Amino acid sequence: MVTRVGRLKPLSSLGLEVVNFFQNASVKDIIPSDRAQDPTDEDLLCINDLVLFSVSVSTGEYWALKMLDSWGKFPSGVLTGNSYDLGNFDECLNTELTGAIRGKYCFLKVVPDYLLGTETGMEINIATCLPSSCRASHINNFFRKILAFNNTYSISGIDIIDSSCQTVEKEPWDKLTIALIVILAVMASIVAIFTLIDCFLRKAPNELPIVVTTFSAKANSRALFRVVESKLNPNVIDCLHGIRCMSLFWVIYSHEYLNVPNSANLNLMQLLPWAETPYASFVLHGFYSVDSFFVLGGMLVSLITLRFLDRSKGRLNVTLMYVHRIIRIWPLMAMAILIYMKLMPVVSGGPLFSGGYSGLSQCESDWYGSLLFVQNYFVNKCVGHTWYLAVDMQLFVISPIFLIALYKWGKKAAAGIVILVILLSACLFATIMLNNYSMLMKKISSNALQKMYYDTHTHAAPWLIGFLFGYFLYLNRDKKFQLNWMMVGLGWILSFSMIFTSIFALYPEAKWDTPPISTLAEAFYHTLTRIGWPLALCWVIFACIQGYGGLANSFLSSPLWQPLSRLSFSIYIWHKFVLEVNARNVRTNVYFSNYQIILKFWSDLGITILISFVLHLLIEAPLGGIGNFLKPRTKTPLSNKIPQKAIQESQEVQQIQECEVNTRSNLSSEESQVSTAVD
Structure with a gap:
């Protein structure tokens, strides 16, 4: 034998x-x-x-x-x-x-x-x-x-x-790949031409047509790297830049671990004992970073729109608001699908790279779901991490209902939204209990992931809490809250308690040999943390605005965050491309450890920022800038006839636009979309 x-x-x-x-x-x-x-x-x-x-x-x-x-x-x-x-x-x-x-x-x-x-x-x-x-x-x-x-x-x-199997002779490019390369070449040529015009023909700031500055890499780079001084206006919320960037880094870092199986690891089984460590809880609960973006998105939609509704006396062109939003997001989403599908084999190769993008089959069959922003309900998700954009777009579509209600009925409408948050939380709780769902690694299923994480209503509560917080800031935009040190300390203690509870509460249940937590306990955990995390984040923002942020405000409000914050949407779109290319481009086996992931994170982040900057200049900024042509044209009165109050309000709007631009999904400023919609 x-x-x-x-x-x-x-x-x-x-x-x-x-x-x-x-x-x-x-x-x-x-x-x-x-x-x-x-x-x-x-x-x-x-x-x-x-x-x-x-x-x-x-x-x-x-x-x-x-x-x-x-x-x-x-x-x-x-x-x-x-x-x-x-x-x-x-x-x-x-x-x-x-x-x-x-x-x-x-x-x-x-x-x-x-x-x-x-x-x-x-x-x-x-x-x-x-x-x-x-x-x-x-x-x-x-x-x-x-x-x-x-x-x-x-x-x-x-x-x-x-x-x-692979040979040195690559398969010839198909028509779609050729078309994509031609589009990128044409965009690069247009940007290059208008950049040269901007560099050599413009002498005064407003001397050239807006089409030149829309496509000029020089003008778009200047806008990207411009640092706005918060001291000019108390309504500027600088800490949003830091919160946005830190949340984005958390997303990318967590995706580094999710991408580990795509490479040739010597010790892949080490993931099992690693998942039992406290450090793993920080990575495995990285989905709270997504809730942070929903809070920021909801807050900016309500805060900025309500301010504009005040200025326009309640006039809002909802159709134009939607059109502007689609112009800002849809072209980049379409380009992302094509680049993920077709350019991976062009830009890289290796023993693990046969077949190109790992989600190629999903994109070939379900690409339309991403362009319709409903891919979060698809089992096979093309460019999977963009499910977030679908959820945010769907919430944006229904936002005028809440905005008009708040503007007309004020606190009564706010009370109705609070009731809606409670009902959505109850729905999540009932879904978990009735189906015995779990998000723990040792019990998780694809159905649980879909119904507890990807469906829009499961993330509507954080978005609505941010929306209500924006309404609170709108009502108290000129008010300074006088809080004693005990109240401030209690606020920070409760905030940090909720943050650490959300991340580490399930750590004892991470042990593979530990009896699973009861469905009731996990239902309470997921339901309450979906409310507690947004509230904790709202306190951080409130404390920073009111001057109670201390070191947290100094860190989150640093001007260094502003360029990265404006680039955050592009970084979010392209980071998975870089992660997958680098993971599958290896020629030898790699070793899994936290230290190696940290090294890989910084190298991937640097490459992603560089690629995102280039594609921002070629795709996002020019195509997104087209929406500016939809703005109503009004006559500019003589400067000496402009009331001083109007000048101050105009400066306030401009500074708000600079500060509160570009949440990852509300990619290029809710302000621009709303100002376009205001008649």
Whole structure:
């Protein structure tokens, strides 16, 4: 009887086993049985190249030794989660016998459960390198022959599929890829032309037409990096920039961990004990950063719109408001789908990069859901992290109902919104209880994730709390609250208590051997923290506005946050592109640890900021600026006839627009969208 150790022997030196096999191989050992009697020209070419490869190895020819040298082996550390031996990808692809043979890199997929005598739930991927004339069917046939231990037994779960194979010759670009590259080239050319005009022909600030400044990289860069002094107006809320950036960094950092399985990790199983640590709770509960953005989004919609409604005496063009919003978001969303789908294989490559973007099939089938902003209800989400944009857009669509109600009925409408928040929280609680849902790693299911996290009504409560907070700031915009140190201290204690409770309350339940928390307890946790987290964030903003922020306000209100804050939407859109490219571009196995993730986070963040800046200048700023042409044109009165109060109000609006611009989904200022809608 063959021992398990004996079964591993052929896998440990696959390249040599292949060479030895061809010393006595026959045609039927290579050609699948259904074609053995009548081999095709392709079959015969593969046989000829394999025999030539085997003979060339025996005679020591350099090209054949390179091909053999690039093979992988059965990887060490399988029981710690290592499922890859990547071999030498570039050595294989660059192997060539002039005019005859080129290397073809493929993964031999092996299910190791029977070999190891234990259930691992893994699939081992071993790099192979064979002549490019051979298809997966040829390779599979003779691998099964090689790995047969006797006449009656062969290993199951061994396979090579063509989609895992790569050669140095890339597939030609399809029409959509060509169209995308042409669009980017045209946009780059337009931006370059208008930038040159801006640089060499403009002498005065308002000398050139608005179309030039809309597409000028110089003008858009100046707007991006301009620092607005908060001392000019007490209504400026500087701390929003810091909150927005810190929340965005939290999102990206958490996604670094979610992206770990996309790479070839030596110790993937280390994720299991890692999930039991307190540090993991900070990462696994990163979804509260999304609630932070909903709070900011709701707050800005109500605060800015109500101020404009005051100035316009209640006139609001809702249709134009929607059109402006779509112009700001939709083009970038469409470009993101195309770039994720088509440019990944163009900009990068590697042993794990066959097939391009990991969500390619979802985008090919469900791309329209993203453009209609309903992808949060799709099982297969194209550019998955943009589900947030769908939720925020849906809440934005219904926002005029709440805005008009607040403007007309004031505190009565606010009381109605409070009741709605309570009802939505009760709905979430009932959903968890009736379906026995859980978000814990040891119990989570796709249905729970959808119904507790992706559905719009589950995040409506944080958005509405932010909306009500914006109304509170609107009512008290000129008021200074005099709080004693005990009240301020109590506010900060309660705020920090809720923040740390939200992140770490479930830490004791993270242990894999701990009995699961009851559904009732988890329902209370998710329901109350969806209210408590927004309230804690509102206190932080309130304290910073009123001068009770201390060190927190100094940090969050630093002018250094302003450029990143304006770029935050672009960073959010493109960060997953960078994370996936860098994770799958590896040539050797990587090691999972918190320190390695920190190093990767900073490098990915730096590359993302650079790419986001370039694409902001090429796509987001020019296309988003088109919405400015929809603004009503009014005659500008002579400056000496403008009342001083009107000048102050105009300056206030301009400064508010500078400060409160660009929440990640309310990407380019609710102010611009609302000012466009005001008639």
